[in-house]
Amino acid sequence: MHLVFLTNEYPLEGVIHGGVGTFLKLLCPELARRGHKVTVLGLSSISEKQVVNSEGVNVITIPASSQLKPKAIFNFRRLNKELDKIHLNHKIDVVEGPEMSFSFIKKIPGVKYLIRMNGGHHFFSEAEKRKVNLWKAFMEKRSFSNADAICGVSRYVMDHTKKYIDFSSKEGPVIFNPANLENFFKADESKVVPGRLFFAGTICEKKGIRQLIQAFHIVHEKFPHTELFMAGRDWFYPDGTSYTEKIKEIVSKDLFKSVHFLGPLPNSSIPQWIESSEICVYPSHMEAMPLAWIEVMSMGKPFVATKIGPAFELVDDGLSGLLADPLDANELAEKILQILENQELKESLGRNAREKVLREFTLEAIADQSVEYYQQLIS
Structure with a gap:
């Protein structure tokens, strides 16, 4: 053809x-x-x-x-x-x-x-x-x-x-x-940096960045060693204002050193960031079928996503990932804490996620x- x-x-x-x-x-x-x-x-x-x-x-x-x-x-x-x-x-x-x-x-x-x-x-x-x-x-x-x-x-x-x-x-x-199983390989858990949370995608409202930062305040209060890393290009309002600069205003002074905006990264470096993270968090407000989620699951990493349209076609909630209300920062924080507090859950989520990708994607x-x-x- x-x-x-x-x-x-x-x-x-x-x-x-x-x-x-x-x-x-x-x-x-x-x-x-x-x-x-x-x-x-x-x-x-x-x-x-x-x-x-x-x-x-x-x-x-x-x-x-x-x-x-x-x-x-x-x-x-x-x-x-x-x-x-x-x-x-x-x-x-x-x-x-x-x-x-x-x-x-x-x-x-x-x-x-x-x-x-x-x-x-x-x-x-x-x-x-x-x-x-x-x-x-x-x-x-x-x-x-x-x-x-x-x-x-x-x-x-x-x-x-x-x-x-x-x-x-x-x-x-x-x-x-x-799934791109060549680039997004099975992660080596020995490379995990304890407490590292990671997001990759456009830094904008519809990707849930506001709720992610709000949830991180709650998580950091209980686990002070945690750090949040966000990779992705900035989004700009019609008047040219940077979304990243505006959203930094909701980061408390106590968390300035624990919240990191990495900017756009080469696609080749994303797998290393996923591999080194303890949990990946992708709190989108809407998606058609998120490739970024499939990439995390491909590497067998525990992750938290949101209860949006296609989520239930991709994630078995509680088995291959945890899903939260995309507008509820408290629920998002609760799901992150569940994984941080339960090593067995962390391992099973990652294992089941990769198995699902190998079966269906x-x-x-x-x-x-x-x-x-x-x-x-x-x-």
Whole structure:
């Protein structure tokens, strides 16, 4: 098969990427290793078209439109033109992309267009309790209308998007995000720094940073040796104010030396931080299917997360992790303390977490499910 993935964030040097980029960096090379032709197509603020072969994946980046409005339409014209060239050179079987990928796509006869839902505009508008942007809502609905099939990274993201967009006639399976078991290896418990708590992700309100710091005040009062380390890029308010600087205001003076904002770290260093931590804490207010949680579980580390939509598809509460109310700092602190006070629980949570990943979230299993679905679409 020839599979084309639409994304502007495939992880190459200098490319800022999120969960979709991380996911594709795992799946695309695996598909190429299996003998499929894999092309990634995206836009960037570059002056000339760039083509890079990375692990057997042909990554094509074309210049984004400099038009102010409506930029999306001009960008889609460029994508459509490039897709025609790719198809002419080697027939495309499936084009895959996230929610808004096909808003103004010019469909090529014989090619199937698949949306893999990772959480789109309607989903996150609901989760963040904000109004939808009319233009973005229109684009997303138009994209779903143009798609031939829809799958999702969690049952939760599919069910909640259905409240706004009817795609029942095109609905496919839930295919989870895979674990990166090469980078996120089984942790060596001899490297644990006692009392170290760790978080990785964007430093912003919806990742639960406020509740995490509030909970840490409670934990530190009982266990003064504990320290909290938070790794991730800063988030900025519309007026340019740093969220990190604002949130530091709730850190008491007594805890200044025990709360550490590490800033953005290379992905290659995250496993070492997870390995050296006694507990990982990821108190998100919303997620579609959190790769960061899968990374912690892959390493067999005890962790505390929150009772949000897809959490129950990923974590067996009390067995492979502990879940707390994302808005309740007291409950979050209680879960952290449970692990700190119970060595047997700490060990069993980590062991069960890794076993669950090995059963359900391996790259091989996710690739198998994806290939089976692609073949089903084109047959």
